[in-house]
Amino acid sequence: MTDTLSGDTARKSLTGTLQLDTRLLGMIGAFVAICLVFHLMTGQRFLTPRNIFTLTIQTASVAIMATGMVFVIVTRHIDLSVGSLLAVCSAVMALVQVWVMPQVLGLGVGHPATAPLAILAGLLVGAAVGAFNGWLIGYLTIPSFIVTLGGLLIWRNVAWYLTSGQTLGPLDPNFQLFGGINGTIGVTASWVVGALAVAASLWFMWTARQKKAGHGFPVKPLWAEGVMMAIVAGLILGFVAILNAYQVPAARLERIFAARGETMPEGYTEGYGLPVSVLVLIAIAVAMTVVARRTRFGRYIFATGGNPEAAALSGINTRLLTVKIFALMGALCALSAVVASARAANHANDIGTLDELRVIAAAVIGGTALSGGVGTIYGAILGALIMQSLQSGMAMVGVESPFQNIVVGSVLVLAVLIDILYRKRSGALK
Numbered sequence: 382m383t384d385t386l387s388g389d390t391a392r393k394s395l396t397g398t399l400q401l402d403t404r405l406l407g408m409i410g411a412f413v414a415i416c417l418v419f420h421l422m423t424g425q426r427f428l429t430p431r432n433i434f435t436l437t438i439q440t441a442s443v444a445i446m447a448t449g450m451v452f453v454i455v456t457r458h459i460d461l462s463v464g465s466l467l468a469v470c471s472a473v474m475a476l477v478q479v480w481v482m483p484q485v486l487g488l489g490v491g492h493p494a495t496a497p498l499a500i501l502a503g504l505l506v507g508a509a510v511g512a513f514n515g516w517l518i519g520y521l522t523i524p525s526f527i528v529t530l531g532g533l534l535i536w537r538n539v540a541w542y543l544t545s546g547q548t549l550g551p552l553d554p555n556f557q558l559f560g561g562i563n564g565t566i567g568v569t570a571s572w573v574v575g576a577l578a579v580a581a582s583l584w585f586m587w588t589a590r591q592k593k594a595g596h597g598f599p600v601k602p603l604w605a606e607g608v609m610m611a612i613v614a615g616l617i618l619g620f621v622a623i624l625n626a627y628q629v630p631a632a633r634l635e636r637i638f639a640a641r642g643e644t645m646p647e648g649y650t651e652g653y654g655l656p657v658s659v660l661v662l663i664a665i666a667v668a669m670t671v672v673a674r675r676t677r678f679g680r681y682i683f684a685t686g687g688n689p690e691a692a693a694l695s696g697i698n699t700r701l702l703t704v705k706i707f708a709l710m711g712a713l714c715a716l717s718a719v720v721a722s723a724r725a726a727n728h729a730n731d732i733g734t735l736d737e738l739r740v741i742a743a744a745v746i747g748g749t750a751l752s753g754g755v756g757t758i759y760g761a762i763l764g765a766l767i768m769q770s771l772q773s774g775m776a777m778v779g780v781e782s783p784f785q786n787i788v789v790g791s792v793l794v795l796a797v798l799i800d801i802l803y804r805k806r807s808g809a810l811k
Contacts, residue, residue, distance in 0.1 A: 404748055404803060405760065412767050419774030427774060430627040434653065436766075436773055437624070438561030441658040442467075442721040443736060444765035447743040448669040449713035451761045452706050454744055455686040457753035458518065458525035460707065462532030463714050464736035466510055468540035470503040470718035475549035475728035477502050478556060496555040503715040510536065511711020512704050519703030533737065541730055550727025560723030564657040568625045571654035575621035578663075579614045586610055624659075625652040658720045662762070665716065670758045682706065687754035742789065743768050746796040750804070768792075 420427040446463050453460045477499040482488045488495065514532060518525045551557075558564030566574070586609065593600045601609070629651045638645040673679040685692040685699050693699050717736075722728050747764030749756030768789065775785045 405763075408747065408760065408763050408767065412763065412770065415767065415770050415774065419770070419777065423774070423777045427777060430623050432773070432777075433623050434627045434656070436769060437659050438656050438724060439773065440762075440766050440769040441561070441656075441662045442717045442724075443739045443743055443769065444662055444762045445665055445717045445720065446710075446713050446736065446740045447747070447761040447765045448665055448758050449706075449710040450740050450744040451669075451747075451749050451756040451758060452673075452682050453525075453710055454741075454749045454751060455682055455753055455756045456703065456706060457686055457689065458703070458706075459529060459741070460514070460525065460710055461529040461737050461741075462514065462536055463710065463717075463740050464733035464738075465533050465536035465540070466507060466711060466714040467718045467721065467733035467736060468730075469510065469536045469543070470507045470715040471722040471728045471732050472540040472543040472549070473506050474499040474503040474556075474715075474718065475552060475722065476543060478553045479549050482553075491554050493555070495553045496558075499553065499556060500715075500719055503718055504712050507711035507713075507715030507718070508708045509711070511714070512708035514711070515704035515707030518707065519700035544728065544730070546730060548727055548729045550725075552722060552726055552728070556719070557723045557726055558657050559661065559719050560726065561656045561658045561720075562653070563723065563726070565653040565655060566657065566660070567654040568652040569654075571621050571625055571652075574655060574660070575618050578617050582613050582617065583610050586613070621655065624656075625654055627653050629653055658724070661716065661720065665713070666758055666762055673758060678702075678705070683754060689753075739765070739768055739789075742793045742796075745793060745800070748800065750800060751797065764796075 416428055426432060446467070450460060450463070478495055482492060482495045482498065483490060510532075514525075514528050517523050517528045586606070590600050590606060600606075631645075631650075634649065634651060635645050673682070681692070681697050681702055684695070685697060685702060689699060718733070721732055725732070743765035744756065744761045745751065745764070746767055747757065747760030747762070749761060771789060771792065772785055775788065780788075
């Protein structure tokens with residue numbers, strides 16, 4: 382008994398010294414367990430570089446929207462229209478590429494302005510629709526559940542009418558670079574990005590330590606800081622190494638060399654490297670984390686979610702804040718539409734179907750409290766990765782789609798239950 386207590390105390394002491402989030406550790410443990418189980422069940426095919434590469438590009442679209450859903454749920458709202466809004470943005474961008482640019486403006490296929498203008502059009506539409514939803518919720522006080530449930534039905538069918546129910550494609554080659562397999566930066570550039578990411582992470586960790594010490598807050602011992610820096614650097618470089626290990630098929634390399642009028646050298650190999658869509662997700666994750674932690678807008682979001690009445694009395698314009706949050710959510714839906722449609726190389730009517738449930742589930746599994754006031758960007762991304770790992774793993778072992786949805790729904794309910802029990806135990810919920 383004494384040995385057990387001393388072991389528990391030692392583990393708690395180590396966790397406290399390293400200042401680790403026990404909830405985050407639990408999610409990481411669950412993710413690792415899922416990966417190991419599916420790796421064994423699939424004959425060691427789940428944790429291969431190829432499957433991890435595929436997993437990352439499949440996760441990107443939902444994860445991008447999940448970062449915005451954190452802000453929505455933190456302020457005690459919900460957005461059920463994100464999948465339909467993604468479809469509208471995708472339809473608008475596809476129309477710009479296959480009709481407006483070549484037929485209306487007379488610009489040829491692959492024109493440098495096509496992809497930027499299409500993305501800009503999608504962002505404007507997404508932000509405008511999101512802001513409209515926010516206005517209905519914030520100023521007309523219609524419950525967000527009703528507004529976005531209506532949006533789920535409305536915008537999905539608006540997208541259908543925009544395209545007359547047709548699949549539009551192929552999309553612009555430059556636009557397809559955001560889709561994953563069609564857009565990677567190569568091995569060398571990936572190592573450069575990885576090194577820069579490590580340097581930036583270590584710099585942020587060290588400056589955060591100095592700021593805490595400067596304000597008289599307790600800081601980790603230097604050895605603990607070094608351990609955390611080593612873990613972060615190892616994770617970043619390990620991730621880059623795994624994606625670099627995924628080799629471009631020889632037949633594809635031969636076609637690339639032939640297109641340049643060259644002959645591929647004997648034994649030549651080349652890795653894909655980091656996908657552009659993953660780089661977009663990382664950039665958005667960093668930006669949203671900075672917004673959440675370092676800006677007045679982010680502080681207002683969490684203050685409003687913690688106590689809306691007190692936030693309003695303190696001078697926060699909660700109505701305008703709601704409009705801004707939903708406009709941001711709409712813009713993120715447009716970015717997700719870029720990634721999703723670029724990966725498919727066309728716009729299809731079923732794009733984004735059920736994404737609203739996946740996005741909400743990712744945010745909740747990642748620790749965002751439905752009661753408001755609590756949530757993290759990295760948690761939502763990890764939640765999206767867990768969701769995609771579950772679906773991909775079940776598909777690889779031959780689980781039927783209906784049962785996959787049963788499992789995902791069960792995991793969502795279980796995640797909420799664990800959240801409630803965790804908050805009760807920590808005293809945050811009474």
